[in-house]
Amino acid sequence: MTAVPALAVEDLSVEFRTRSGIVKVLDHVGFSVDKGETVALVGESGSGKSVTAFAVMGILDPAGRVTSGRAVFGGADLLTLSERDLAEQRGRELSMIFQNPRTALNPIRKVGQQIADVLVRHGGATRPDAPRAAVEMLKRVRIPDPERRAEAYPFELSGGMCQRIMIAIALACRPALLIADEPTTGLDVTTQAVIMDLIGELAHESGMATIFITHDLALAAEYCDRIVVMHAGHVVEAAPARALFAHPCHPYSAKLLAATPGETASLTELASIPGGLPDLRRPDLPACRYSDRCERRIDDCTKPLPHRSAGERHVVSCWNPL
Amino acid sequence: MNLLRHARYVLSENPVTGLAFALFALLLMAAIFGPLIAPYSPLQSNAAMALKPPSAAHWFGTDQLGRDIFSRVLVATRLDLSIAFASVILAFMLGALSGVAAGYFGGWTDRVVGRLADTIMAFPLFVLAMGIVAALGNEVINIVIATAIINFPLYARVARAEANVRREAGFVEAARLSGNGEARVLLGHVLPNIMPIMMVQMSLTMGYAILNAAGLSFIGLGVRPPAPEWGIMVAEGANFIQSGEWWIALFPGAALMLAVFCFNLLGDGLRDIIDPRQRT
């Protein structure tokens, strides 16, 4: 019997109204995250990874609209909840952290205060008790000298520190799910590792499920249990990390792997992926949005995408998988 | 030409700008042809017809001396627009030249121009204009000078910023390398290049210049009766508004509002055409 996943996204489609037309950013996206599991959402820029997260959290840009699908979390479909109910869940049951931590924090509010705001809002602490609870949170994210740091403003802290503050804000109420949108972009390599380790430890401590959004496959492989590969608003493959690296089934996943610097690959060996993302405003988008760039294209590829099993918890959406 | 096509696009997107251009044309006509087409002489008084409300004979009514207000408002267009235009041109010449020099050369030029602009900005601008006109003498030319001086810092600042940006630009390098002296590069290449942005500034400050000149005339500085000018006409009308003769002040005031409104819209529209990034 399979346990109920922490988050199950089914058939999610999102479109954006722009000046130049309607952009079908997401098309029937589906994946799930189990309790305590770490899943990576990988793909090129523009593949729709962040949009998926924003749609689930309910913080899509006003020009965006969910046209189909469900996001089942805690027994309810997040996409049908009212804004008020959703705001109750956000920050308490499911949280999100963003890239560019410095700009993602309120520049004129002390960081301790920002953590306290979330605690007070979701009942994690009473108002008089909140400052102390905020300092506790700072300790949990391993910030040295937490009492003094709580009184600091974001501009006085380094990028890595700011990211820890964001993690503190996100995890203050011990959510069941954390979505991390490229949390290490813009940080130096050492800090990257430290932040990823921190998130991993905290997740493990509380049995929290995590979704990592990244374009860095190597990072995903190192820190995640499963990887979901996205391309142009589609999920093309989902597999345990090791299985994906050992045996990628979708041509795009294989190309991504080949383009990823590994320990032994030199820069000259890195292959680039030919072509570019299709124009998502086209009314005549093919069923498989990768088919225009694909070497393995066959006639079947004009049919709606299949979901083929390629192993234990390994699904690929391709008519001609590797 | 690309600019024309872009201009047509902006006009179609934003019909209000088209309205502004039409209004501007109207004002220009009034300024140029006003004295020729006015039904009455603006200076001709007729005691028997004093303080008459608007009628078929006198569309805007008559004032305390029996003069036709419509003719006076129409003819006043020329004076008000010329004063504003002259001060804007003067402010532009002073401001753009010093600003461009400050932005291009930096160093002492920059400091001096900056200090000058800051000193002017340390005053409430209308008050400074009052002081300048009082000091230089109660003449129309001094209104132009005073308005130009208080607008100088704005032009200097914009010109300086633009020149700064262009200092290392390709076309400037090319001009330098072709053996042009610095002054030549400045006047012949940098200045013409920033003209579009300066035009937007000029249009935007025309409205302010009109208000300024009218305000000064309202308190008795510069233009003196019986010359028809919107500001002093409102001042004259102010004496009669409490006894119910509203038309003497209303029509020149409305003309003022229309002119300022027109130039503000024009400036916004020009800015959209030339540099849409600056939209609020």
Added chain:
Amino acid sequence: MLKLLLSRLATAIPSIVGVVVVTFMLTRLLPGDPAAYFAGLAASPQAIAEIRTKLGLDKSLPEQFVTYLVDLAHGNLGNSLSTGQPVVTEIATRLPASAELTLLALILAVGIAIPLGVLAAVKQGTWIDHLCRIVTTAGVSLPVFFTGLLFAYVFYYLLQWAPAPSGRLDVFLSPPTHITGFYLIDSALTGNMEVFWGALRQLALPAISMAIFSLAPLARMTRGSMLAVLGSDFIRTARASGLAPGTVVFTYAFRNAVLPVITVLGMVFSFLLGANVLVETVFAWPGIGLYAVNALITSDYAPVQGFVLTMAILYVALNLTIDLLYGLVDPRVRLDS
């Protein structure tokens, strides 16, 4: 914070120096003989010569400047020709009237413009947004003396809601005990409510006329700033953390959005102080603006110079206050300086 105060004071000093120098130069720019100006239109050549020696106008320019500075230090701004009184006393008695009017206008303008701008940004596209756009576009085109006149006509003459523009108080009421010189504050402090309402009624029309004039830049800046902040990253984080909408809009967004608005206040004050002169003329308000305008008409020069100097010093002080206020709200300025 103290460091901020001192550094801002340091930048105010060159401004004050500039102001003093310029006002000095303005008297020397008079076409013809400055002595004749100060002696008045009807003065005999002998009187002019007396004034010349008395005011030291026959000395060299640097010497005159030093005399000017010494006079300023002693609070000597010369004497008014029409009344014979020291200009500085006349300005001091009239200053509270102008200050009360301008401050009330500012409070009104801020009280309307900021909520309007915030609402227009939060509820983009609704009628409030359109109202805000109309206010900001039309507001900058209105000549303040014209709006004042229109208001007087409509609300006093036609509707009889407002009292006659006869100054700070109706003839039947007497001013409250002098504490600050502000009738509203003084009457409230002494519990003299009849005078309080009387003063407020007289203040209403002129203050509203001035307020309308300064609404436009404030509302426009608030709306623009609020829109920019609402689209920023940290607001996204705040929403993703599930913070209540009120917290997001007011505690998080508004406090950040208000910073450029504070910066714009400097420009708004420049307009207000200029509008003050025009509104006082329209409503015969006994402040320093009307004082200066009357002096101009009678070619009484010393009051005009004193007025320009006073207004400028006031403006420098106001800008300093605005800078400090900004530093209070934005810790980046406070701690970085």
